[in-house]
Amino acid sequence: MSQDKFQWTITHCTVADAPALAHNNMSAFWTDPSWRLLWPKDIELSYLIDQCSLRYPRSLSQNRQTMRHQKAIDPTTGEVVGYARWVLPEGLDQNAAGREGVAWPDAQVPRIPQEEEKEFEKRALSAWWSPRTDMGAMDDQIHAIADRHVRGKVYIELDYLAVHPSRKGQGIATALVRSGLAFADSIGVPVQTIAFHAARGIYDRLGFKEVDRVVQRLDPYGGQGEYTTYFMVREVCGAAI
Numbered sequence: 001m002s003q004d005k006f007q008w009t010i011t012h013c014t015v016a017d018a019p020a021l022a023h024n025n026m027s028a029f030w031t032d033p034s035w036r037l038l039w040p041k042d043i044e045l046s047y048l049i050d051q052c053s054l055r056y057p058r059s060l061s062q063n064r065q066t067m068r069h070q071k072a073i074d075p076t077t078g079e080v081v082g083y084a085r086w087v088l089p090e091g092l093d094q095n096a097a098g099r100e101g102v103a104w105p106d107a108q109v110p111r112i113p114q115e116e117e118k119e120f121e122k123r124a125l126s127a128w129w130s131p132r133t134d135m136g137a138m139d140d141q142i143h144a145i146a147d148r149h150v151r152g153k154v155y156i157e158l159d160y161l162a163v164h165p166s167r168k169g170q171g172i173a174t175a176l177v178r179s180g181l182a183f184a185d186s187i188g189v190p191v192q193t194i195a196f197h198a199a200r201g202i203y204d205r206l207g208f209k210e211v212d213r214v215v216q217r218l219d220p221y222g223g224q225g226e227y228t229t230y231f232m233v234r235e236v237c238g239a240a241i
Helices: 015-030 045-061 114-126 136-150 172-187 197-205
Strands: 009-012 067-074 079-087 156-163 191-196 209-217 226-234
Touching: 009 172, 015 045, 015 067, 015 079, 015 156, 045 114, 067 172, 079 172, 136 191, 136 209, 136 226, 156 172, 172 191, 172 197, 191 197, 197 226
Parallel strands: 156 191
Antiparallel strands: 009 067, 067 079, 079 156, 191 226, 209 226
């Protein structure tokens, strides 16, 4: 557990955090017009939060060997105000293990009983989660470029970053990313991420470099303007690529 100069406490997530994380994450992405295009126009934010609350316990408890989940907490209120998800490369537990033979145990979701896993699976399957499928081609193009750059290399991936819109500009995202970078530097592994415009400045300040970008039009999907994503890499200790 760590606490940055803005007094945000950064610590691991548990399955009990699911409702708070759903509220934080869905609220964050709801401010992105391109993300809202994924959903029927009559869908409300509160409904997506409820459905994510059903899905998140399963997501948090799966793939514990490689997935790491951290939350930012306001220590004065106990409120979850940010979230980051990291993906470790396969085999890192054997090559750069921390205590108990687990890499980065401070960011690992605690193991849950098998009976709870079954219950969380049922809840997740009961949730409605049907974004439009015709926008999948956009993600396909983004991931094809990312895959080209990571092929044959070892990275820790920053897979998800979200801060509640009422708390943006308060250093929360920076604190979350710094936590992961500190671990990456400690074991000598670079970090990669697919960044969106809203967080681009944070990554620049923390030493990430743009390796590639994808610019796509939103018009075919009922939106306006361009949608730009950036493939970014941060070398160990911020060294140049």
